[in-house]
């Protein structure tokens with residue numbers, strides 16, 4: 462039998478991040494200043510981001526070197542293993558070969574530290590003392606809390622209220638690394654207070670928490686803002702995943718036919734997919750599937766227009782698939798996928814049909830997660846369980862057609878802090894929210910007209 466795990470050595474940790482910008486077949490529409498609606502320049506971002514990250518955001522260099530200090534921290538968990546899902550294949554009785562890249566081995570339990578460590582490093586290098594951020598599932602907040610601890614920065618996390626109460630131990634974990642965590646919307650910011658005044662029972666959303674964290678950074682001289690997804694440089698930091706994957710496949714003499722990942726803001730998907738999309742743009746035949754929740758279907762039901770990244774309209778406008786920046790998604794258990802928009806890079810690639818998107822309901826997702834756990838052992842986070850659901854669908858299709866495709870998905874986090882969701886699923890208490898059409902229409906009506 463072929464090996465179950467393929468490893469690389471620490472010396473094989475990538476030495477640069479892959480920047481897809483120069484390889485795009487069409488230019489990425491620029492971010493616009495929220496006030497003037499003109500293309501935003503580096504100075505517009507300077508109050509909330511360090512110059513090094515602003516430079517990466519607009520860079521046209523294909524390879525951006527990873528500082529040795531960052532690679533040194535990556536060594537704590539990278540390179541991550543590539544698994545062959547032998548037991549899952551057997552259980553599905555499929556001729557497909559299924560592989561998954563497992564990012565749950567990081568200290569925070571997901572792919573998020575790949576960018577958190579880089580962001581903390583570049584902020585520290587420019588004299589920043591404190592970082593403010595939002596977190597949905599708690600994975601990103603944990604990653605940044607860990608990274609801030611490593612580089613001696615203070616960390617303030619605005620945690621979406623629904624997740625704060627669904628996942629109390631994520632908060633404990635962030636506090637263990639020394640971060641301060643508040644449920645969002647909070648009383649600590651003007652935008653939080655105004656949303657609470659209008660709707661004291663709101664479950665919160667990533668859009669609201671982003672407004673709070675951006676406001677925090679803009680109103681404290683020693684503080685910058687850190688975002689766990691969506692932005693070009695964040696997606697780029699995640700390409701260590703796909704680069705390692707390619708090296709692992711080379712060792713095996715295999716190349717994937719289908720690459721699958723979940724999408725919230727798009728960073729884990731970009732991380733695994735972009736290095737392979739580079740080959741597709743060079744002529745190779747590969748299929749890419751981005752999977753999102755039916756309750757928050759940014760790509761499959763959203764519009765590709767300019768919109769704000771946050772609820773309070775503090776961020777620049779970016780062109781992306783969006784459900785409208787005031788849309789508050791239902792409190793589904795994949796908290797990391799409750800975002801109204803999508804990364805501009807992923808949006809552009811979807812609009813060009815280089816990537817396709819699918820939406821799935823959470824009961825089907827948890828069904829796939831439990832099936833996976835019972836055969837492969839690992840209990841996945843609800844977000845990558847979306848990718849598992851579609852990977853299983855594709856493998857079942859192979860059984861029907863007799864094709865022996867190679868399927869790769871990103872198992873971008875474990876679900877050890879998500880057991881209340883598993884409890885709800887196992888007790889038959891998990892609700893499938895229909896696509897909230899009326900709410901989305903209302904929110905889309907509020908998208909700025911340019």
Ligand SMILES: Cc1ncc(COP(=O)(O)O)c(C=O)c1O
Nearest residue numbers: 600690725726727728729797874
């Ligand atoms: C485990 C996990 N996967 C996926 C996501 C979604 O974010 P992204 O699309 O940027 O990977 C999150 C976000 O919090 C997450 O925690």
